[in-house]
Amino acid sequence: MASSLLSPLSLIIAFSLIAAVAAAAASSDGDPLIRQVVAPDEDDLALNAEHHFKGFLSQFKKSYADEAEHAYRFSVFKSNLRRAKRHQKLDPSAVHGITQFSDLTPSEFRRQYLGLRRLSLPADAHQAPILPTNDLPTEFDWRDRGAVTGVKDQGSCGSCWSFSTTGALEGANFLATGKLVSLSEQQLVDCDHVCDPEQPGSCDSGCNGGLMTSALEYTLKAGGLMREEDYPYTGTDRGACKFNKSKIAASVANFSVVSLDEDQIAANLVKNGPLAIGINAVFMQTYIGGVSCPYICGRHLDHGVLLVGYGSAGFAPIRFKEKPYWIIKNSWGEKWGENGYYKICKGRNICGVDSMVSTVGAAIKTNKE
Numbered sequence: 001m002a003s004s005l006l007s008p009l010s011l012i013i014a015f016s017l018i019a020a021v022a023a024a025a026a027s028s029d030g031d032p033l034i035r036q037v038v039a040p041d042e043d044d045l046a047l048n049a050e051h052h053f054k055g056f057l058s059q060f061k062k063s064y065a066d067e068a069e070h071a072y073r074f075s076v077f078k079s080n081l082r083r084a085k086r087h088q089k090l091d092p093s094a095v096h097g098i099t100q101f102s103d104l105t106p107s108e109f110r111r112q113y114l115g116l117r118r119l120s121l122p123a124d125a126h127q128a129p130i131l132p133t134n135d136l137p138t139e140f141d142w143r144d145r146g147a148v149t150g151v152k153d154q155g156s157c158g159s160c161w162s163f164s165t166t167g168a169l170e171g172a173n174f175l176a177t178g179k180l181v182s183l184s185e186q187q188l189v190d191c192d193h194v195c196d197p198e199q200p201g202s203c204d205s206g207c208n209g210g211l212m213t214s215a216l217e218y219t220l221k222a223g224g225l226m227r228e229e230d231y232p233y234t235g236t237d238r239g240a241c242k243f244n245k246s247k248i249a250a251s252v253a254n255f256s257v258v259s260l261d262e263d264q265i266a267a268n269l270v271k272n273g274p275l276a277i278g279i280n281a282v283f284m285q286t287y288i289g290g291v292s293c294p295y296i297c298g299r300h301l302d303h304g305v306l307l308v309g310y311g312s313a314g315f316a317p318i319r320f321k322e323k324p325y326w327i328i329k330n331s332w333g334e335k336w337g338e339n340g341y342y343k344i345c346k347g348r349n350i351c352g353v354d355s356m357v358s359t360v361g362a363a364i365k366t367n368k369e
C-alpha cells in the first residue's frame with residue numbers, strides 16, 4: 001500500500017529529474033535553460049568565483065599575457081564552474097569541480113587535450129575471438145600485476161591516441177616478456193601517418209589526432225616501438241621521424257577489435273592485458289574523482305585511453321547500488337583525476353566506453369645482439 005501511495009510523488013520527482021537532465025544534455029554552454037537549472041546558486045557562485053580563480057591560478061601556476069587575456073580566462077573559468085555544477089548534478093557518484101582545464105572552453109579542451117579520430121578498421125585488425133567469461137574474477141587490476149607504466153602527460157597536443165596505443169603494447173609486451181618497458185609516443189606522433197583506407201585524408205596526424213587501431217597497424221608494419229627514453233616525448237609534431245629500427249623495444253604480433261559486450265571486454269582485458277579504448281571525454285574536463293556514471297553522456301568517442309582493470313563495488317549512489325566500474329589510465333599527468341586515473345561505471349556503455357576497444361598481442365623478441 002505504502003509504495004503505491006508513494007508512486008505519484010516519485011513519478012513527479014522522476015519527471016522533473018528527466019526534464020532537467022534532458023534540458024542540460026540538449027543544451028550547450030550559456031543556454032538560458034541551464035541558467036534556470038542552476039539559478040538558486042548563481043549569486044553564491046558569483047561571490048566565490050574570484051576566490052576560486054585565485055586558488056586555481058596558484059594551484060596550477062597559470063599566468064596570462066595581459067589584462068585582457070586574464071579577464072577572458074576568468075569569464076571562461078566562471079562558465080566552467082557552472083559546467084562543473086551541472087556535471088555534478090548529472091553525475092552524482094563522481095566529484096566534479098576545478099581542474100587544470102578550468103580556463104579552457106570546451107572546444108579548446110577538445111582540440112588540445114583529446115585527439116581521437118573517427119573509428120575505422122585497418123586491414124590487419126581482426127575481430128577478437130569470443131572468450132569464456134564464466135571464471136572472470138570479480139575485481140581485476142593490471143597495475144597490481146606490474147603491467148602498467150606510470151601516468152604520462154600528453155601536454156597540449158591531441159596525441160591521446162599514441163598514449164593509449166603505447167599503454168596497450170606496454171602491457172602486451174609485459175605479458176610476453178615479463179618486462180615492463182615504457183614505449184615511445186613520440187615515434188607514433190612523428191612517424192605514424194597511417195590513413196583510413198575508406199576515408200582518404202583521414203590519417204594519424206600527430207597533435208591533430210589519430211586512432212589506436214591505425215597506430216597498431218603502423219607499429220606492426222614498422223617493426224615495433226622504441227623505448228620512451230630512446231625517443232622521448234616532446235609534445236609537438238613539428239619534428240622529423242627519428243625512428244631507428246635497430247632500437248625497437250617491443251613489437252606487435254597481431255591485434256584485434258573486441259566485441260561490444262562488456263563481459264568480452266573484461267575477458268580480453270584479463271587474458272591479453274590492458275586495452276586501448278575510446279571514450280567520450282566531456283565529463284573528464286571537470287572530473288576530480290569517484291566513479292563517473294552520468295545520467296546522459298554522448299557515445300561520440302573523442303578520447304583514447306587505456307583500460308587497466310575493473311572493480312566490483314566501489315560506489316553506491318541510490319540509483320545504482322554497489323555497481324561495478326572500469327579503471328582507466330589517462331594521459332593528462334598524475335595531478336588530474338585520481339592520480340591520473342578515471343573510474344567510470346561498468347555495464348551501460350556509459351560515454352561510449354564499450355564501443356571501441358582494441359587489444360594487442362606483443363611479439364616476443366628474438367634477441368640477436
Ligand SMILES: *[C@@H]1O[C@H](CO)[C@@H](O)[C@H](O)[C@H]1NC(C)=O
Binds near residue numbers: 244245246247
Ligand atoms: C641506430 O641505432 C644504432 C644502435 O644504437 C646506432 O649504431 C646507429 O648509429 C643508429 N642509427 C642512426 C641513423 O641514428
Ligand SMILES: *[C@@H]1O[C@H](CO)[C@@H](O)[C@H](O)[C@H]1NC(C)=O
Binds near residue numbers: 129
Ligand atoms: C594473436 O594471435 C594468436 C594466435 O592466433 C591468438 O591466440 C591471439 O588471441 C591473438 N591476439 C590478439 C590480440 O589478437
